Amino acid sequence: MIKTCFIASAGFGTRMGNLGKIIPKPLWPFFNLRLLDLQVAYAKMLGCEKIYINSHHCHEEMQNWAQGKDVVLLHEPTILGSGGCIHNLKKYVDDEIIFIINSDQFYFFDFSQINEDIKRMLEDDAIAHLYAIKVDHDATYNETKVIDGKLSSIAPHEGTSSYLTYSGVGILDLSKVPQLEGESSFFKTVADFKNKNVHMSLPKEPIFLDLGTLDKYIDVISELEKLPTVIKKFVAAIEELDGVDFKSTSTMEWAGVTFNFDTNTISYEGKDYSF
Template sequence: MSILRMREKFFRAYTMQIDHALILCAGMGTRMGEIGKKIPKPLWPVFFKTLLELQVDYCHSLGIKRLFLNTHFLSEEIETHLKSNPKFADVIMLHEDPLLDSGGAIHNMASRGDVNYTGNLLLVNADQFLFFDQKYFTDALSALENSRAALFGIKVDKSAKYNETVLENDLLKEIRKTDGSYDYITYSGLGILKLDSLDHVAGISKFFETVANYKKERVHFVVPEKFEYWDFGTAEIYFESIQEIYHSLKENKHSRLMDFLQENKALEGNVDAFFNDELRSVNLEGNGEFFANAIVGKGIVQKLN
């Protein structure tokens, strides 16, 4: 049995504890260069599937049935993508105008009549993937029983440019910038939130102010000792990650991400042509012709210009 199938079997035991998932897709794409002005980040391909498709696969593998995603920038392209694939039949798109920030996005979803601030919510960033041993998910679900949130932290090198999350007895106490002199723990973007009894806040709001307010409520952190963290959040990091995936495939290197991509058919196609012909021809300051060749023909995005 593959790692992914084992993980899926394990997580399905906890389906009743996770009622909804929200995939954050409303960013402006400013870190994706000129191409990001034409293609919304969730529709950037990881070979033969988009980031959004893979995040939906990830949520489905956990047995979560009610999926939401928020949109703002280039929302028409994302809507077209959703309508093009029956896999997205259970995905509800929530368009934001104005952009609500991550806290506002959660409140916007939670205030719907069919949610009404009930149940537990898995929060997922469209451009990041975190894989870890099953026990850490068990720990998070256990911690959620007496916490507002159970968030997954990751240990990063001192040179990483993230905010540090300061913990005390596994509870979040402070968020701060570091001076680059030590390794530290940061929030990965993946977490489980308890919506029950969360105070409703309308409009624009910050995640750590109106949802996981660690100054007023218990916000638990689970920090896996071993994990795989894959980031596709900037144009440069995206291409580095795609290159690493390609070389892992050619060298038959196994990882949790590679298992995940294989299981979900993201690598079923001419990966050599994708990497050597299309990917290497990309000019980050160009007009998105790479994506016209790579994904428009598949009906993922209908209009670039």
């Protein structure tokens, strides 16, 4: 299996409301851990031994979190974008096939297929194998069209049917990624499907959990009992969360953050924030 994982974590936190300006989204609590704690556990579950995480917004808080953890934090004083962060990673890791994930999403599927996907990548000289999700026709994501297992186009969706979009999870052959400086886009300088082979597939019976916006985050934590079984098992297997109760209450306190679903407020360090 893959031994190295990169967790994209260098956003601005703007989709998390005013509190997102103070707590970087990767460090929002999930039970009494942080989202990044769960992502590190997820990467290790996949067999990854080396974990790299980029940072920009609230970097000092990210540094404090990383103290004593078996991860490498790659600070971006100027944000490098979805492509630039991968090019920057090449300064530390090269000639490896790595797993890439986002800090605010979880994707569960039959991971035994990853080795087959790597085999097809190597046979076809592909730079990446990306995993898609199916979304409703009125979703606001770009549509990724796949022909014969290869990504062929990305464009705004038109029509009334569900469609595929990129999940943010994939396998990447760093040896095929050029060394570039500065900000760039993932699909222009890394998974450049117009000039390189980029594989994409929709896994069988996938489970996707998105906590990337304040609304989605609140929807999840306010109804923990509705979490898919596979995610409950994953969370319950994390040592620090042994015996966790998957039940939401009107008021919950996680890692110094209080959520009040009666008043629709989040309290942190003596201040209230509405949601």
